[in-house]
Amino acid sequence: MAESFFDKIYKNKTQHTPDVLSCLANLSNDEVFTPPDVVNQMLDLLPQKLFQNPNTTFLDPACKTGVFLREIAKRLLVGLEDKIPNLQERIDHIFHKQLYGIAITELTSLLSRRSLYCSKYPNGPYSITKFDNPEGNIRFRRINHTWGKNEKCVFCGASKEQWDREDTLETYAYELIHTENPERLFNMKFDVIISNPPYQMTFGIEGGNSSNAKSIYNLFIDKAAKLNPRYMCMITPSRWMTKTAQGIPDIWIENALHSNQFKIIHDFEDASECFPGVEIKGGVSYFLWEKDYNGKCKYYFHKASMTSPIYRYDYLDSKNAGIVVRNPQAYSILEKIEQYEGAYYNNTANNFSGLVSAKHFFDDSNYLTSNWKGYKDKSSSDYTIKYYLNVDRERTFRWINNSQLPKNKKTKDLWKVFIPAAGGSGYDDIILGKPFIGEPGSVCSQTFLVIGYDPEKHNFSRLECENIITYIQTKFFRYLVSIKKKTQNGPRGVYQFVPIQDFTHKWTDEMLYEKYNLSNDEINLIESTIRPMELGGDN
Template sequence: MNFDIVIGNPPYQLEGASGGNNDAPIYQIFAKIATSISTQYVSLIIKSAWFTTGRENLLRDFRHHMLTSRTVSRLVVYPNSNILFPDVEIKGGCCFYLEDKKYRGKCEYTLVNNGIEETSMRKLDAFDVLIRDPKVSTIIEKIDEIRKEKGYGTVDTIISADTPFGIPSNPRTSKKTPCKVYETKQNKDDVLLYHIQNGKRLIEYMSINDIRKNVQDIPKYKVFVTGAGGSGNDKKILGKPVFAEKNSICSQSYLYSAFESKKEAVNFEKYLRTKFLRFIVSSIKITQSASNRVYRFVPLINLNNEITDKKLYKLFKLAQNEIKIIENSIDVL
C-alpha cells in the first residue's frame, strides 16, 4: 500500500528510556518506513539529536540519507522544544521536515531560536553532520579548511573514550564494579583519583593495582574534562577542565588527554577554556553529552605555543563579524 503524503509525530525512543544520548532512538525507523510507502511527500516531527549526536550504529544511515539525498526540501529546527511541546523536555530540541521524492536541490532551512526565525537555502551535506546554525556552520567550514591547509589534526584524536580507566562514576557504591577509594594515600604506589560525587569534584586515592585500562598513561601528565554537562543550549558549553600531575586517573565522569610534557598539558587546559575551542564544540554539542566526538572539528594546534583567543582568531584568519559571533555566543569559563 502506498500514499501520496505521509505525516506524523513518531515515538522517539524505546519505552522506558530516559531520553539521554545513549537511549535507543526509533524515530528513524518510522521515517524510513514513511519514505518507503510514500509516492512523493513525507513530513514528520522528530528529535534534532540526529544532526550530530545519538547512537551512531542506529542513526548513521538515516543521517546520511537526510543530508545527501537532496530530497529534503524544507527543514524547520527548534533548539528549544518547549515552543512546540511545553510540557516535555526534548534534549537537543526537535524539528520537522518535508521530504519530496521529486525534488533535488538545496533545503529551505529555518532556525527558530529565542523568538527569532532565520531562513536560508542550505546544502545540508557540507559535513557528515548537520550544524544547526547556518552562521556557525560557515565559520566552522572556514576554520576546518584552514586547519587542513596547515596540516593540523583534530583534538578528538587525543581525548579518551568513555570510562577511560574502567572506574565508574560512583566508584564506592557501584553494584557492577565497586572500587576501593581512600581519602588519604595508603601506599606509595597509590594514584590520584579525580571523580565527582553528589555534584562535588573530589581528588582521592586508589591502588594502581586496581586499574586495568589505559595503564600506560598513568605516569603521564593529564587534562581531565567532564564527559557531560550543560544543556546543549548554554553558553559555557564545557565544564572547567582540570590539569593533573603524573600518576593520576579519573572516573567515568571525566575524559582525559595524556601528555609527556607538562607545558603541553598546561597549554591544552588553557586551550579548552578558550571561547574559540568551545564555540567549535558547541556546533556539535547540542545535548548534555560531551564525548570525544564533539571535538572532531577542533584543530590540534601546536601546544608548545602560548594560547589565547586573540592568537587563535588571527591564526585562523577570522573576520571581525565572525569574532563577534563567537564572543557573543560563548561565556568566559
C-alpha cells in the same frame, strides 16, 4: 448542516474564531499536539496544486487531534470548488476518497474524528458526511507488542517489563510501525504522508532522563517511505542531525544525511517556537521529502533571537562531517578554520578529538567505576597512584595501588589533562566541565576523559598541559564543541570541529579570532553564546 460547517470554518475569514486545537497543543508533554499554524506552515511546503486535484490522497499515520486532516480538508474544499461545485458532494468526496488517518490511541481516534467529521462517530446523526461504519477513514486498532528473545519489542524496542500491559490500558504499540506490511492497512497508494509522529517510547518527548527511552520517529519515517508516497512531510526532534538522538542507528542517520530527496527543512533551535510551553532538547524541525527530487536542500535555521531564519542551500552533510552543521553562522566559522587548517575535522590527527581518550579509559566493570570504593583515603607504600574522582558531586582524589589499575597503565606516568565526561551541553552557555592537570602518577575514574592519553604520541610537558587548559577555557574552543555537543555527555567525538594548536604558549580568544580572521559578526556570535569559564572549584 454542511452550509453551517462551511460558513463557520471556511468563508468567514475576517472574524477571529478561537481554535480549540491551538489550546490542546499546550496541554501535554507526553503526546505533543501540533498547533494549527504549524500544520499550515508544513502544508505550505507542498505543491499547492495537490489541493486542486480530486485524486490526491493524504495520510496522517499518527493522528492525535486530527488537525492535519482538518487543515488539508479546508484547502481541498476551496481548491476543488470549481471541479465539484456542490458543497455536500465536495465534502463527501474529500472525506471519503482523499483523507485517511491512523490514530495513535483510542482517545485520539475519537478526538481526530470529532475534529474532521464534527462527530466522533461518522456514522452518527451529527457527522457532516456519512459513513457506514463508526471509524470513517480514521482507524484505530489496539495492537500488542511482539516480544523477542531479549524481551524487547521486535518492532519498536519497547521493554516487555514496562509495556506488557493489561487489556484496559494503552499499549502504545503504534499500528504503522508494528507491521511488516504497512501497505496493507488501507490497500491503497498515498500521494502525501504528513504527520507529527510519537517521538520515543517511555517519554513522549525526546530528551527525557530515562536510560530506557528510545527514539521511534525514525521508524515512522521508514514505514511511511515504505508506502512509496510522492511526498512526505513530518515534524520531529532535530537531534538526529547531530547524532544525539537516543536509539537511532548511525547508519539511519548517515543515510538521511546523504539523501538528496530532502527538498526543504525548517529547523528550530528552540522547540517552543513550534510547541509553546513544551521543552524538547535540541529543538525540532519539519521537512519536505520528495520521491522524485534529487538535489540540494533548502535549509532554514530558526533561532529565537532572530526575526527571520538564516537560509542556506546545500546538501545536509556537505562537509562530510557526519552531522548537519545546523546554524549557518557556525558553518561560516568552520569554513574560515578550514581555509587555514585544511579539512581538519575529518582527520583525528588534525583535530582535538584525537587528543581525547575514549570513555572508560582506565576503568572496567570491577575497578574505578563511579560506585567503586576500593581506594584509600591516604597514600602509603602500596597505595601510590593518585586517583581523581567525584564524591558528592565535588572533585577530589584518593589513592589506589597498581593492581587496581585495570588498563592503560602507561598513561599514568604522563602529564595530561582530565576533563569531565559529562557536564554542560550545547543548550547552556558553559558547554564543558572544568579541566584540570593530571600529574604523572595519576589516573581518574570513569567520570573523566583523558586529554593527552597516548604515550606513543602525546608526551606533553606540564606547561603544555596548562596551555591546553587555556585553550579549552576560551569561548572559541567551547563554541566549536557546542556545534556537536547537544547533551550532557561529551565523548571524544564532540571535539571534532576544534583544531589542534601549538601548545608551547597560552591561547586567548583574541589570538584565535585573529588567527582565523573571524568577522565582527562571527566574534559577536561566539561572545554572546558562550559564558566565560572560571577555573577552580568543583566541576
